[in-house]
Amino acid sequence: MLNRLTDTLDFQAQALSLRSERQRLIASNIANADTPGYVAREMNFAQALKEATGTASGAAVLKTSQAGHIGGGADGTVASNRSAEANLAYAAPSQTNLDRNTVDMDRERASFADNTVKYEATLRFINSNVRTTLSAITGQ
Amino acid sequence: MSMMNIFNVSGSAASAQSQRLNVVASNLANADTVAGPDGQAYKARQVTFQTQLVGAQNDPTAAGVKVSSISEDQTAGRRVHDPKHPSADADGYVTYSNVNAVEEMVNMISASRSYQNNIEVMNTAKSLLMKTLQMGQ
Numbered sequence: 001m002l003n004r005l006t007d008t009l010d011f012q013a014q015a016l017s018l019r020s021e022r023q024r025l026i027a028s029n030i031a032n033a034d035t036p037g038y039v040a041r042e043m044n045f046a047q048a049l050k051e052a053t054g055t056a057s058g059a060a061v062l063k064t065s066q067a068g069h070i071g072g073g074a075d076g077t078v079a080s081n082r083s084a085e086a087n088l089a090y091a092a093p094s095q096t097n098l099d100r101n102t103v104d105m106d107r108e109r110a111s112f113a114d115n116t117v118k119y120e121a122t123l124r125f126i127n128s129n130v131r132t133t134l135s136a137i138t139g140q
Numbered sequence: 141m142s143m144m145n146i147f148n149v150s151g152s153a154a155s156a157q158s159q160r161l162n163v164v165a166s167n168l169a170n171a172d173t174v175a176g177p178d179g180q181a182y183k184a185r186q187v188t189f190q191t192q193l194v195g196a197q198n199d200p201t202a203a204g205v206k207v208s209s210i211s212e213d214q215t216a217g218r219r220v221h222d223p224k225h226p227s228a229d230a231d232g233y234v235t236y237s238n239v240n241a242v243e244e245m246v247n248m249i250s251a252s253r254s255y256q257n258n259i260e261v262m263n264t265a266k267s268l269l270m271k272t273l274q275m276g277q
Contacts, residue, residue: 023146028201035191035205
């Protein structure tokens with residue numbers, strides 16, 4: 001019963017963590033806008049969220065038989081690192097650059113603003129979820 | 141907290157851009173110098189940026205910037221015929237620095253825009269973090 005209350009919260013928490021990772025990725029791209037040879041990265045957000053919440057169909061999970069084995073699914077840090085790595089793609093350059101830098105500042109700024117709004121939306125979902133649960137507990 | 145690393149990433153970029161701005165300033169200041177302390181005319185300097193991973197265990201999503209080297213432009217300086225100048229050579233020519241003022245101004249505006257971009261990223265990250273801290277209230 002209780003997990004019904006927290007299931008939505010878990011999903012939003014995973015989404016929030018992925019949003020903050022994407023925010024950092026875009027910040028890295030903006031920071032390296034003048035670095036020669038830097039290749040811009042972008043995250044496949046839908047796929048990463050599916051893998052983080054365990055709803056992916058084709059996500060490979062390592063089988064573990066001993067306590068010391070590094071698993072791919074249950075262990076939070078390893079799994080999140082793996083999925084973050086696997087879902088990183090290289091952004092296709094829209095214009096060529098003499099120093100082989102592929103950061104498109106217009107696109108990065110747009111992605112950054114988009115990600116900011118969606119991060120705040122997820123935060124509001126979490127807050128309203130907490131408020132709903134609290135009002136249900138207090139019964140007022 | 142992956143959001144905390146944004147300050148490292150954007151902070152390193154802002155610091156690198158301010159170093160570039162510093163180099164531009166010294167180039168512009170020396171645009172008309174004739175001879176430096178070593179008796180040679182001033183040579184324009186240029187910074188080179190390099191990606192530097194600032195996150196834990198070489199995380200590719202936290203890529204900051206550092207200034208890897210500062211190189212000197214080796215092209216010949218501007219030569220002006222002025223036999224009355226105290227630094228003129230035997231043929232009456234004075235060698236000025238090889239700074240191209242237009243190039244430096246473009247460089248300056250580019251550095252200042254990149255600096256502003258990174259500061260804005262930090263401001264946005266800060267306001268998001270403040271909202272995250274108030275979660276559930």
